[in-house]
Amino acid sequence: MTSGTGIDALDAKLIELLEAEPRIGVLECARRLGVARGTVQARLDKLIARGVVRDFGPRVDPAALGYPVTAFVTLELRQAVGHQPMAQRLARIPEVLEAHTVTGAGDMLCRIVARTNAELQDVIDRVLASEGVLRATTVIALAEQIPHRTLPLVKEAAGLN
C-alpha cells in the first residue's frame, strides 16, 4: 500500500515504461506490466493528481532549434530590487530557460541558451540591462555529461535500488 507521499514499484515501472516509449497507451502499458488496464489508469490518474507526473508535453531540444550554446549565469542583484520583479524581467527574454533564487554570493542562477557565443554575449547584455543587476558571472556548458533525467530518482523513491 502506498502511503501519502510515496510511490511504489508499480508506479515506478509505469513511469519508466512511459519514459521509454511515450507513445504507447494505457492498454499497452497494462499488457507489458501484467496488470489490469484499470489498475494502470488508476495509478496514472493518481500520479497526475498528486503532481508527480506534471504532464506529457513535448520536450523541445534547444540545440536542434538552433541554440546549441548553453550557459549558466549567476546574477548579483541590488538589495533593493525584489526577486519577483527581477524574474518578470528575465521572463521576457526567450533565451532564459530557467531561473532560481539561490544561496551564496550570487542571488539568482539562470540557464541561458544562444545561437553562438557572440549572441550569448548579446543575451547577457540584455540581462545586464535589467534594472537591479549588479553583476553577472557566466560559465559556459561545454558538454552535457548527464542529460536531464528523473528516472533513477523515481526508482530510488520507490525503493527499487
Place this chain on the structure above:
Amino acid sequence: MTSGTGIDALDAKLIELLEAEPRIGVLECARRLGVARGTVQARLDKLIARGVVRDFGPRVDPAALGYPVTAFVTLELRQAVGHQPMAQRLARIPEVLEAHTVTGAGDMLCRIVARTNAELQDVIDRVLASEGVLRATTVIALAEQIPHRTLPLVKEAAGLN
C-alpha cells in the same frame, strides 16, 4: 517557407498547442490550427525527426516525489581524471539529475535534489567520495523563479516575436 534548419509559424503554434494541452490528439490539433490532419502529422514527424521535439515523456516533479531540495553543485576535479569516467560515477547517484562540464574555475556543474538539507549533505558526501573530486561548491535553490520552459524560445526561433 523558411530555410532547412528553421521552424516556421505553424510549427511553433503546433508546439505551443501541445505544450498547453498535451492530451489532445493530432486530429484535434488539426481542427484548432485550421489545417488538414495530414499536415499536422507531417509537421510533427519532421519536428521529431529533426530532434526539435525529443519525445512526449512524462515530466516528473522531484518535489512531488519527496525531493523538494534542489542544489547546484560545482565540482573541481583532479586534472588526471577524465570527465567521462567522472560522469559515469555521478550517473550512479540517483539524486544527480543533470551534469555538465563547464568553463571557469569549476569543472562540472551538477543539479542535485534531496529530501532534506541534511540528506543533501549526504548526497554531496557521496559525490565527494568519488575518485577525483577535489572540491564541491554548493548553492541551494531557494525558489524556482522561472520553471524550465522552451516555449518563448520556440516562438523566437519561428520569428514570432
Place this chain on the structure above:
DNA sequence: GGTGAAAGGTCATTAAG
C-alpha cells in the same frame, strides 16, 4: 466487455516554391 472515436498509413489531386 462492447462501442464510438481516434491514430496511423496510403493515395491522388492540387498548389506553390
Place this chain on the structure above:
DNA sequence: CTTAATGACCTTTCACC
C-alpha cells in the same frame, strides 16, 4: 520539377462508459 498541403479512404487500436 520538387516539396508540401489537402481530403478521402482504410485498418488497427485505444479510451470511455
